[in-house]
Amino acid sequence: MASLKSWFPVPKSSHFSLANLPFGIISTTSKPTPRPAVAIGDHALDLQEFAASGAFSSLGFDVSVFSKPTLNEFAALGRPVHRSVRKYLQDVFAENTTHADVLKNNKDLQGKILFARDQVKLHLPMHIGDYTDFYAGKNHAFNVGCLFRGPDNALQPNYTHLPVGYHGRASSVVVSGTPITRPNGQILENPAATPKVPTFSACKRLDIELELGAFVCTGNEMGKHIPISEAAEHIFGYVLLNDWSARDIQAWEYVPLGPFLAKNFGSTISPWVVLADALEPFRCKGIPNETQLLPYLKEKEENNVYDIRLQVDITPAGGSTTTILNSNGRNLLFSFPQMLAHHSIGGCPMATGDLLGSGTISGTETGTEGSLLECSKGGKETIKLNGGVERKFLEDGDVVTIYGVCGSEESGLVGFGECSGKILPAPKI
């Protein structure tokens, strides 16, 4: 694939090549009002100001969507509009742009609307109505199932028939860079003792979960459903997601209704929403599913997930960074369109801004597991970090950063930037 060359400087190593152009919400010191922007190279383009200059007028949509503090109203316009905006922006920035007067030849405007990315503050890109976390990373589900129930019963009978999922907490989804406070809660220090009496403690088994997130752009009426053939058109774009997890709180609380406080103290997403269209060239097959699916989950498209190289780093306080695992977006049994078709099949109303998490994306080899629970074999083995530092689970001051990227520098990287969070100590109660 030939690189899209730009008259504007875009470093080769940037996740935000002209092939990407992800959308986010920025504010700046000169203008503290959060508003939409697009990332290009080391810069962010202020879409509100750009629209005010007359850009987009040929595209025939209401540019007031770029004066909102979230991307919801832009997302709600639907994928044909996202496509035309991205295409227009690709043309505006192309070396041989047909719209040279719009920006290339307008240095004044460039000075007003292009900000160095390290000078802007990034906000949560969407107002999230509901957040649902799926469990479609089969290798993770198998690894965790082995730890709890042994390899013969690792996966429940429903697992290959439907994308297992549960409702998460929307209010605790935060943007990359927001600190995460270690939760206090009830834990069972000695699970073998009788009677089982919990103690109150700061979480001792604080974990990460490497996931992808998808934002819904258009929903469905309550009582209707989104057919699998149309589901992809309801997805605005994708982010990285760290579904922080308190394993000891989870182990005690989760029967019979599922994880609750073990998850709702924080979930971090990357700030730039990579449009579904930007990922099109990176479609690939996921984990094969030999189960005969019911028709409402059958996709025509075999290449229904994305070849996204995923990486997780840990940086202890005052220490150096270690990459602890590498995985890939292909490690999913169900696609996001399948998740959306399933979610709505009973008539649940999906809405603009809903966030769907993939579930933890683990590979099958050592070093590809998407959680510390798996890396440390349930806390039995240590994970070696640089400088002789060891971990089983996270310690206070640790910074965890997830990266995700597709493609090559030659053709222009399509990446997610970073999804990062630092662990603060639990409050004394």
Place this chain on the structure above:
Amino acid sequence: MASLKSWFPVPKSSHFSLANLPFGIISTTSKPTPRPAVAIGDHALDLQEFAASGAFSSLGFDVSVFSKPTLNEFAALGRPVHRSVRKYLQDVFAENTTHADVLKNNKDLQGKILFARDQVKLHLPMHIGDYTDFYAGKNHAFNVGCLFRGPDNALQPNYTHLPVGYHGRASSVVVSGTPITRPNGQILENPAATPKVPTFSACKRLDIELELGAFVCTGNEMGKHIPISEAAEHIFGYVLLNDWSARDIQAWEYVPLGPFLAKNFGSTISPWVVLADALEPFRCKGIPNETQLLPYLKEKEENNVYDIRLQVDITPAGGSTTTILNSNGRNLLFSFPQMLAHHSIGGCPMATGDLLGSGTISGTETGTEGSLLECSKGGKETIKLNGGVERKFLEDGDVVTIYGVCGSEESGLVGFGECSGKILPAPKI
């Protein structure tokens, strides 16, 4: 308790006596914009118009909260303001009001702001950010646990130590009167067969769950928590809640992460939010808990739940109404302040408009079970309705109505009105 007498006609049998004054959102044919109102007898008082007339000016809060399409901004002002507004309204309507000029002697204004309740349209009273459903009805948890695991293991070891709960779906919470479409989904026709292969079907075991709901008025910052001693002050008020449940979809999908599509096709609440203060006189003890609770869950107040008489009626299409069960709000092991203290103990940010469900409120006697699953002993026995009609679970066209009321006609009823929904057939897919 002496009745609060009013110059305004309030029928003795009304749930909305002067001792109540619940808040809701109305619209009218003459003014279709949804806005806050208070229910009194057979009428609804338009708070936007009342505030515009100069009422409330002595109370010193920003009355623009009464020009919003939800009660969130009013709720966010906190319980001291709710108290003073309710007290002011009680005085305005009192027989010997000290504010006779405000409304009693102003027939013109009465004509403008008081609407017959059967002439107003009722809307969802709050914008719900997150909805959490607890499981604090111990008798229900025991009954259901017996059906699944037998009486010896009916309750999980954690059950008496913490209010078990899970995240629900906010987008499918609807106001009373909204039809509920029977969900389609995956069900396992023959759970004993091997291998387990689900079929696609309309739900065949459609159920109700009789619950109370509480709305949060003020929340907490992420990473902080709401102490049990302050939790009651974070609760705006209460509604009836029917947590419709698809038992066959639930049985197949719920392992290992809890109920999902079995719940998210619809949850119905009553339209009028009964303020926490209106329920104060009806405090009582809940189900005794012999477990030594951790300090963060220990309440000073022993009378931590409410004596609310609850009733569920079924009206088949074209048939007559049968009361199928009676229960009481006292049938809870944990109080709403305990639920809120638990929910936030790990730092989960609670916000204005969050809805907490109690879990199904069952008594211990026949005829007091809060779900059809319990009434029909897991679908094994029939429930007799009037006119020789029988049910195990709900059929299309059935209307289910929940009622809840405290107090007596002598002292003025404090009730919730009704929480009602009609079952529509599943769409053909």
